[in-house]
Amino acid sequence: MQQQPNKLRPFFENLEFERDDNTMVINFGPQHPSAHGQLRLVLELDGEQVVKAYPDIGYLHRGIEKMAENMIYNEFLPTTDRMDYIASTSNNYAFAHAVERLIGLEVPRRAQVIRTMLLELNRIISHLFFLATHALDVGAMSIFLYAFREREYAMDLMEDYCGARLTHSAVRIGGVPLDLPEGWLSDLTTFIDKLPEQIKLYEDLLTENRIWRMRLEDVGIVTPEQALEWGCTGVMLRGSGIEYDVRKEEPYELYGELDFDIPVSDRCDSYGRYRLYMEEMKQSVRILRQLIGMYSKTDSQLMAHAPQYISAPKEEIMTQNYALMQHFVLVTQGMRPPKGTVYAPTESPKGELGFWIRSEGEPYAYRLKARAPSFFHTGILQDILPGTYIPDVVTIIGSTNIVFGEVDR
Amino acid sequence: MRKYTPKDNVQAKAKYTDRFWVAPRTPRSPVEGEHYEAALAKLKESVEVLDAWIELGQMLVTIRPEQNVDALRTLKEECGYAMCSELSAVDYLAQDGEFEIFYQLLNLAEAKRICVLTRIKENQAIESIVPLYAMAKFAEREMYDMFGIVVNNHPYLKRIIMPDDWEGHPLLKTYPLEGDEFASWYEVDKIFGKEYRDIIGPELRDPARIDRYDTQRFSRIGHEVPFGADPELVDETETPIEYSSDVLVDYNKGPHKVLDKRK
Numbered sequence: 001m002q003q004q005p006n007k008l009r010p011f012f013e014n015l016e017f018e019r020d021d022n023t024m025v026i027n028f029g030p031q032h033p034s035a036h037g038q039l040r041l042v043l044e045l046d047g048e049q050v051v052k053a054y055p056d057i058g059y060l061h062r063g064i065e066k067m068a069e070n071m072i073y074n075e076f077l078p079t080t081d082r083m084d085y086i087a088s089t090s091n092n093y094a095f096a097h098a099v100e101r102l103i104g105l106e107v108p109r110r111a112q113v114i115r116t117m118l119l120e121l122n123r124i125i126s127h128l129f130f131l132a133t134h135a136l137d138v139g140a141m142s143i144f145l146y147a148f149r150e151r152e153y154a155m156d157l158m159e160d161y162c163g164a165r166l167t168h169s170a171v172r173i174g175g176v177p178l179d180l181p182e183g184w185l186s187d188l189t190t191f192i193d194k195l196p197e198q199i200k201l202y203e204d205l206l207t208e209n210r211i212w213r214m215r216l217e218d219v220g221i222v223t224p225e226q227a228l229e230w231g232c233t234g235v236m237l238r239g240s241g242i243e244y245d246v247r248k249e250e251p252y253e254l255y256g257e258l259d260f261d262i263p264v265s266d267r268c269d270s271y272g273r274y275r276l277y278m279e280e281m282k283q284s285v286r287i288l289r290q291l292i293g294m295y296s297k298t299d300s301q302l303m304a305h306a307p308q309y310i311s312a313p314k315e316e317i318m319t320q321n322y323a324l325m326q327h328f329v330l331v332t333q334g335m336r337p338p339k340g341t342v343y344a345p346t347e348s349p350k351g352e353l354g355f356w357i358r359s360e361g362e363p364y365a366y367r368l369k370a371r372a373p374s375f376f377h378t379g380i381l382q383d384i385l386p387g388t389y390i391p392d393v394v395t396i397i398g399s400t401n402i403v404f405g406e407v408d409r
Numbered sequence: 410m411r412k413y414t415p416k417d418n419v420q421a422k423a424k425y426t427d428r429f430w431v432a433p434r435t436p437r438s439p440v441e442g443e444h445y446e447a448a449l450a451k452l453k454e455s456v457e458v459l460d461a462w463i464e465l466g467q468m469l470v471t472i473r474p475e476q477n478v479d480a481l482r483t484l485k486e487e488c489g490y491a492m493c494s495e496l497s498a499v500d501y502l503a504q505d506g507e508f509e510i511f512y513q514l515l516n517l518a519e520a521k522r523i524c525v526l527t528r529i530k531e532n533q534a535i536e537s538i539v540p541l542y543a544m545a546k547f548a549e550r551e552m553y554d555m556f557g558i559v560v561n562n563h564p565y566l567k568r569i570i571m572p573d574d575w576e577g578h579p580l581l582k583t584y585p586l587e588g589d590e591f592a593s594w595y596e597v598d599k600i601f602g603k604e605y606r607d608i609i610g611p612e613l614r615d616p617a618r619i620d621r622y623d624t625q626r627f628s629r630i631g632h633e634v635p636f637g638a639d640p641e642l643v644d645e646t647e648t649p650i651e652y653s654s655d656v657l658v659d660y661n662k663g664p665h666k667v668l669d670k671r672k
Contacts, residue, residue, distance in 0.1 A: 058571060
């Protein structure tokens with residue numbers, strides 16, 4: 001039956017069954033619980049097999065790059081929270097890191113320790129979220145509850161530090177705004193002492209679970225060639241046997257001094273990626289343990305001293321006239337980084353997150369491009385989905401660990 | 410006379426700039442003697458390199474726009490730059506009538522990055538790099554969507570983030586932050602139809618706008634107004650604040666425990 005679309009009765013593409021090649025087109029999303037946000041995946045199906053997949057994005061577009069051109073640098077920082085809202089400190093940090101590299105700023109050691117701690121804590125939060133939602137998509141309900149319980153403790157730690165649970169803005173350009181509150185380190189120690197037991201619980205429940213393995217093994221194969229040419233990063237790349245982690249290869253903050261391993265899997269499938277996420281959480285615990293020891297050996301400075309770009313400490317502003325004047329200019333007009341181009345990659349929980357900034361010496365970035373890992377991990381769906389079956393589509397979307405705040409920006 | 414505002418760049422500008430302010434430049438160094446020398450030599454054999462320098466930890470190369478595919482092929486196949494992290498454009502139409510396109514490449518074995526820059530005229534198209542890097546299937550679509558730059562031989566050049574029937578390209582410097590005339594009517598036309606424009610009015614895209622008579626989105630401190638009440642009936646007199654004596658504890662009353670000794 002041919003549809004006759006008009007204003008009152010639009011064209012329903014999912015009703016178009018009677019096609020010559022006998023394939024059916026369905027819309028997977030944009031409101032689908034396992035689409036992890038606003039992903040509209042147009043699937044052409046032959047029976048239950050996907051013939052063609054077309055990921056349609058843009059339902060969460062807020063024009064973050066446009067806003068970056070109309071905000072002074074410090075003003076834009078809280079906006080970056082809204083990109084990867086599962087681990088927002090990693091976005092704040094990536095932006096602050098790019099601007100710091102642009103103006104050539106050295107961050108005090110204590111701020112570096114705190115930032116690295118927050119980054120790793122965010123990695124744990126994000127990976128626990130991944131595990132919970134991925135397991136829930138695949139059908140393991142109890143894991144969701146266990147992983148979210150542990151994530152709550154990590155979010156409590158974030159809340160104790162910066163007051164926010166999701167949109168942290170816990171990093172500033174030039175350092176961190178606050179020192180760790182009293183007792184925070186002992187809370188963190190309690191958390192990382194408990195976490196390995198919990199990870200063992202998840203692994204006992206899933207790793208050798210027959211259903212879990214049947215659903216994940218050999219599903220969502222990403223060959224190394226595909227991963228490279230699609231610009232996959234993070235676990236998507238390391239799950240295909242290519243060892244590349246920005247933390248190890250191009251160290252930033254304290255990662256050069258820390259002792260940790262980069263797990264790699266050459267299975268190329270969802271199961272290998274799941275194993276990597278579990279391993280990475282263990283490595284994050286290892287990093288956090290080392291950082292706790294480092295913290296006590298630092299002095300108390302938290303923000304870099306660069307009066308041209310960063311406001312002076314409060315005591316100076318309140319006592320010295322010139323510091324007050326500079327602070328006033330920095331707040332009302334914004335800092336003016338030098339003219340130039342910078343690209344600063346960081347390893348966010350999802351992959352390589354970097355900000356490409358073109359500065360024309362104005363207080364507003366002339367162009368800011370956020371290189372979001374999930375954007376390309378969504379793109380690769382069109383190449384890896386054809387040939388798979390509908391239930392596997394859910395596994396594959398979960399396994400790519402995409403967050404739509406970051407995809408649409 | 411009113412102040413003339415330029416129309417070719419409507420983005421936010423510095424409110425005050427000192428007359429004698431000269432913006433500094435990030436330090437640039439020559440490529441000679443650096444790690445990138447070999448890659449640059451190979452690149453110079455295949456294409457014309459207009460300029461090359463090292464800035465903030467990576468090499469930047471400017472090339473001719475017609476040779477973008479050749480340059481990237483050389484870098485990918487001969488120099489090991491196997492991944493293209495990002496590509497997009499910068500709008501320089503107001504200054505030079507040109508777009509600057511950048512390709513951000515990564516060599517995984519050596520952990521080195523190169524940024525390839527090229528400039529095209531306003532209505533000039535650029536060749537697609539999809540045969541080299543599949544990520545361009547998405548990234549070039551985004552560039553087309555945001556800047557209107559046409560990419561030749563792209564397999565599926567369609568808007569990706571904005572709706573298919575959108576007019577205008579949002580990241581152009583001529584495009585205001587709040588959206589243009591088309592944007593303010595887009596949803597009204599789409600949901601209700603053009604004939605409802607008079608009734609509903611354009612979409613208000615000023616994020617700082619507060620309507621004190623809007624009883625649906627704003628509460629009014631000190632004035633008890635029911636949700637969605639008719640603004641005509643809103644009582645302007647202030648509602649007296651009433652405290653419950655049970656909830657509010659008067660700490661000034663009763664015996665105080667005086668700490669006479671510091672613990």
